[in-house]
Amino acid sequence: MSTSSRIDMAITEPDSRKPARYSRLVSVLKVVLPLVALILLSLVFLLARTVDPSEAISNAEIDVEERARDPRLSGAHFAGVTDDGAALTIRAETARTDQDATVRFEVTGLSLLIEGADGERMEARAETGAIDRGNGTFVMRGGLELSVTPGYTLTTQRLSGLLDTTLIRAPSEVSGTAPAGTITAGRMELRGETGDDAGYVLVFGGGVRLNYQPEN
Secondary structure (H helix, E strand, O other), X not given: OHHHHXXXXXXXXXXXXXXXXXXHHHXXXXXXXXXXXXXXXXXXXXXXOOOOHHHHHHHOOOOHHHHHHOOEEEEEEEEEEOOOOOEEEEEEEEEEEEOOEEEEEEXXXXXXXXXXXXXXXXXXXXXXXXXXXXXXXXXXXXXXEEEEOOOEEEEXXXXXXXXXXXXXXXXXXXEEEEOOXXXXXXXXXXXXXXXXXXXXXXXXXXXXXXXXXXXO
């Protein structure tokens, strides 16, 4: 009986060495893990490639230094209503302020839209131009194409106009198609009329030639 009792006691007695080993392992990990993290962080900074600011500027798609010296707007939009009730809209791909006049803009990719109260419509597109808010004027230059109701599609080299009144002038040769055929003229003007005959008048001058082409 005494031998059996001693065997029972040996089986049920807990192993006191396991908690001690666990405590030592936790103590070691508390020291080792922060050291490993510190070493890895140091390696990241030591192996990282140094960024050259001058190289970043040279590889940029835009010239940062030029933009700083010459600030400009992209997708500029100017809109208003003239004294005679026409809606005037000017859009530009880029607009740059004039150094001598802060309310004057040099623009590229210029488009003009004038819409009259009775459905009259004029559209024009040009490579470059200028908008002078101080004087209330605009200019369109270079490879200029315009269309005017009813049925005019014309080209010229320059257009100038007012921002607050419907008055558009082409001082140089204008050519293209008209409702009745082809037309060439030394100059052209689109202006608004007041009074009983209110509306818009398209006037050609300076040696007008109209090649009449009757409809079949």
